Amino acid sequence: MRIMIKNGRVIDPKNSINDILDISIKDNLIDKMGKNIKEKGNEDHIINASGHIVAPGFIDIHAHLREPGYEYKETITTGTMAAARGGFTSVVCMANTDPVNDNKSVTEYIIKKARLEGYCRVFPCGAITKGLKGEELSEIGEMFGAGIVAISDDGKSVRNSEVLRKAFEYTKIFNIPVISHCEDYDLSKGYVHEGAASLLTGLEAIPSIAEELIVNRDIVIAQYVDSHVHITHISTAGSIDIIANAKKTYKRITCDTCPHYFILTDEAILGFDTNTKVNPPLRSKRDVEAIKEGLKNGTIDIIATDHAPHDITSKDVEYNLASSGISGFETALSLSLNLVNEGVLSLEELIKKFTVNPARLLNLPYGEIKEGKAADIIVFNPDIEWVVDKNTFYSKGKNTPFHGWRLKGKNLLTIVDGNIVFRDKALR
Amino acid sequence: MNWVKKDLLGIKGLTKEEILFILETAESFKEISLREIKKVPTLRGKTIITLFYEPSTRTRTSFEIAAKRLSADTINISASTSSYVKGETLKDTAKNLESMRPDVIIIRHSMPGAPHMLAGMIDSSVVNGGDGSHEHPTQALLDLYTIKEKKGRLDGLKIVIIGDIIHSRVARSNIFALRHFNVDIVCSGPPTMMPPNLEELGVRVEYDMNKAVEDADVIMMLRIQKERGGTSYIPSIREYSTLYGLKASHIERAKKDVIIMHPGPINRGVEITDEVADGPYSVILDQVENGVAVRMGILYLLTGSAS
Numbered sequence: 001m002r003i004m005i006k007n008g009r010v011i012d013p014k015n016s017i018n019d020i021l022d023i024s025i026k027d028n029l030i031d032k033m034g035k036n037i038k039e040k041g042n043e044d045h046i047i048n049a050s051g052h053i054v055a056p057g058f059i060d061i062h063a064h065l066r067e068p069g070y071e072y073k074e075t076i077t078t079g080t081m082a083a084a085r086g087g088f089t090s091v092v093c094m095a096n097t098d099p100v101n102d103n104k105s106v107t108e109y110i111i112k113k114a115r116l117e118g119y120c121r122v123f124p125c126g127a128i129t130k131g132l133k134g135e136e137l138s139e140i141g142e143m144f145g146a147g148i149v150a151i152s153d154d155g156k157s158v159r160n161s162e163v164l165r166k167a168f169e170y171t172k173i174f175n176i177p178v179i180s181h182c183e184d185y186d187l188s189k190g191y192v193h194e195g196a197a198s199l200l201t202g203l204e205a206i207p208s209i210a211e212e213l214i215v216n217r218d219i220v221i222a223q224y225v226d227s228h229v230h231i232t233h234i235s236t237a238g239s240i241d242i243i244a245n246a247k248k249t250y251k252r253i254t255c256d257t258c259p260h261y262f263i264l265t266d267e268a269i270l271g272f273d274t275n276t277k278v279n280p281p282l283r284s285k286r287d288v289e290a291i292k293e294g295l296k297n298g299t300i301d302i303i304a305t306d307h308a309p310h311d312i313t314s315k316d317v318e319y320n321l322a323s324s325g326i327s328g329f330e331t332a333l334s335l336s337l338n339l340v341n342e343g344v345l346s347l348e349e350l351i352k353k354f355t356v357n358p359a360r361l362l363n364l365p366y367g368e369i370k371e372g373k374a375a376d377i378i379v380f381n382p383d384i385e386w387v388v389d390k391n392t393f394y395s396k397g398k399n400t401p402f403h404g405w406r407l408k409g410k411n412l413l414t415i416v417d418g419n420i421v422f423r424d425k426a427l428r
Numbered sequence: 429m430n431w432v433k434k435d436l437l438g439i440k441g442l443t444k445e446e447i448l449f450i451l452e453t454a455e456s457f458k459e460i461s462l463r464e465i466k467k468v469p470t471l472r473g474k475t476i477i478t479l480f481y482e483p484s485t486r487t488r489t490s491f492e493i494a495a496k497r498l499s500a501d502t503i504n505i506s507a508s509t510s511s512y513v514k515g516e517t518l519k520d521t522a523k524n525l526e527s528m529r530p531d532v533i534i535i536r537h538s539m540p541g542a543p544h545m546l547a548g549m550i551d552s553s554v555v556n557g558g559d560g561s562h563e564h565p566t567q568a569l570l571d572l573y574t575i576k577e578k579k580g581r582l583d584g585l586k587i588v589i590i591g592d593i594i595h596s597r598v599a600r601s602n603i604f605a606l607r608h609f610n611v612d613i614v615c616s617g618p619p620t621m622m623p624p625n626l627e628e629l630g631v632r633v634e635y636d637m638n639k640a641v642e643d644a645d646v647i648m649m650l651r652i653q654k655e656r657g658g659t660s661y662i663p664s665i666r667e668y669s670t671l672y673g674l675k676a677s678h679i680e681r682a683k684k685d686v687i688i689m690h691p692g693p694i695n696r697g698v699e700i701t702d703e704v705a706d707g708p709y710s711v712i713l714d715q716v717e718n719g720v721a722v723r724m725g726i727l728y729l730l731t732g733s734a735s
Contacts (some may be wrong), residue, residue: 160653199623200440200598202540202561272541316519320560 001044010050013352014368025375049379055351056367057089057376060352061359062304069098069232074309082395084422087411089376090118094126094154102127102138105383107146119421123149128167134158144174149362157214168227177228182214193281206281210281212238219246225367229254233306235280237290244299256302259335262291274315274322274399292344303353305332309397325398337409343388379413431729436549438563442607451573452724469502474531474617481507481537487557494723526550553730561595567691568601570722574715578687582609588640590616591650592658594623598691603629608673610644616640617645620661648689649699674700687711
């Protein structure tokens, strides 16, 4: 298979490229990149990317593909289709499946399934503890052998600090990060941010400090044993302060946030739309501003989706009873381009948080466009406007608070390992 | 003024004009309950369902009496006798009830937003009869009606709300309603029972109850919401009663024509002493009486019987 991408603006932050270039792909690799590459005549696809951005395929370090166990919410097939549509060529899937990905047979199952049916690369994240119970370490070494790239009890915090300490120590053998979901359960028995949302709706509150206390704890433990900690889906101004401060003296800290934490405030929940229910909850305007500032000044390294698809029945209930999560793959790029439109980030900086930074965190050989490297490439247009229609999602999860929103910027083409896995009709 | 809203989900969505219009409408219905034959044909042929997922004496009876005095047919469903105990979701219950074409469904639910969810799914009018700690709009309306009746006005009053504010839908709805008027609203109670940003609602917070009640025109007492974990917010009922129970000494600090209100049910000896609850300043039973008139007015407006 040969693909030629012509006249696009290639932006690859890792290799400091920002230029109008042609890219020729042969089989699964980038064969050549340069100005005015001559067509050979035997190309299977010639893509005219003029006026569009050509970037390394995005890497999502935090998603839920729901398989095995919750195939009614999402499968590896539908999840990776949605990811590909959204511009992701690699996704990390969290361990809270059924059975939990806490042993190598589940890891192998996911990897095998993804290889057979997936539209993009899938990297499982193993559970820190068996059954996500927070009690005993999972067989991290065996899962690492089978292909996990990180460990996390995502959806939960490891409540027992000693168990968490051992996890931080143990992962040093494999040099993979611990991804921390930060939540103090004694303080987080609610459903919405403690602030305007809880005050006006009477819904039980989750204060910011429920997140911040554990962000602090996890950094303290990681630093004590000199291990890498990655704090995922941070949502509060206080978390940003804690991380920014800690980063001054300790280098092995990274963090991510998700588009909904810099697009929506807790006011979005006032109509009781259960699609606004996420964990951590949507925060105040002040927090949203702090998240943007954190993205701008580099405190936040990565943007992840926390793609959390749900079936209709899990959301079509009272707010308290609804499952938490947003189906995020298919809107993440467009929502994040808002940061560029608002002047928070340059396009290069944005792409960096979706490509080289996550690749570096997980030691993945992707996230760049370079001759001889795997052809994981996307073509998107930052200006095309479109209206989100959940009914057209490839994901089984139609749970989005952005249904009906007019967004600017759209992914048009996704190439994974030299294969076109998604192509928008807007791209001739 | 014409009533155009399909539902009454909360005070939050109402304008000052709409609030006053409801109170005015209620006034014309109050007299019906004083007649020997307490029934008018206004809502003949209308079907009204009360769907209560939480226990209630006053609200449910009040709605039922209001509907019956207007000649509507009423059906009562409570959680313990409904398919809720068999695991039916609110959505399915709603769809099934809708198929029987009721005109109004009055819902009480322990979870905030349940009436809003119901209203979004069905064509019948929905009245929020109390949703968790969120709103209890008909209670606030009958409270305003009572204050207005006793004081002749709302503007210029000092209104003190005391107790388990954080869990109180009555407090929220009253604050939302009273904010439309030129009133001084003071909330008092232990800090653990106050949302940390309560002032954002345009009220003052005073933890010292003795100070809070000074020169008050209206004192509104709230019950500890034991069913929402209220008791874990205080060391003991006894200590609570010492610090925030309404006693005769408080009445002396208030205006001499102060009125004492309580949405009920009251816990005698906890948030209010017998002598105050049954004393001359108490309008607790007037509130109950006015509740019927206010609910008659609301049902009348929502069923479009005015046009």
